[in-house]
Amino acid sequence: MKIDWAAIGSVFGVSLVVTVGLVTLFTLGIAGLSRRESASTRGESAVAATVGASACFALCAAAVAYGISLIVA
Numbered sequence: 001m002k003i004d005w006a007a008i009g010s011v012f013g014v015s016l017v018v019t020v021g022l023v024t025l026f027t028l029g030i031a032g033l034s035r036r037e038s039a040s041t042r043g044e045s046a047v048a049a050t051v052g053a054s055a056c057f058a059l060c061a062a063a064v065a066y067g068i069s070l071i072v073a
Contacts, residue, residue, distance in 0.1 A: 031053075
């Protein structure tokens with residue numbers, strides 16, 4: 001039995017990058033929601049924070065849907 005270490009390393013690298021990116025996007029979405037709450041408390045407009053948070057969560061959902069489609073196919 002021969003183990004292809006290069007393939008294992010590339011799978012590890014890609015999964016690490018995708019995981020860190022997905023966690024970062026989700027964290028940015030949570031931070032955007034927090035800024036929206038603090039802006040609404042001060043009576044300021046929170047449109048940019050809401051749009052940014054929604055975009056981050058939409059990208060997270062798209063990445064998860066893409067991953068599920070790869071598993072199913």
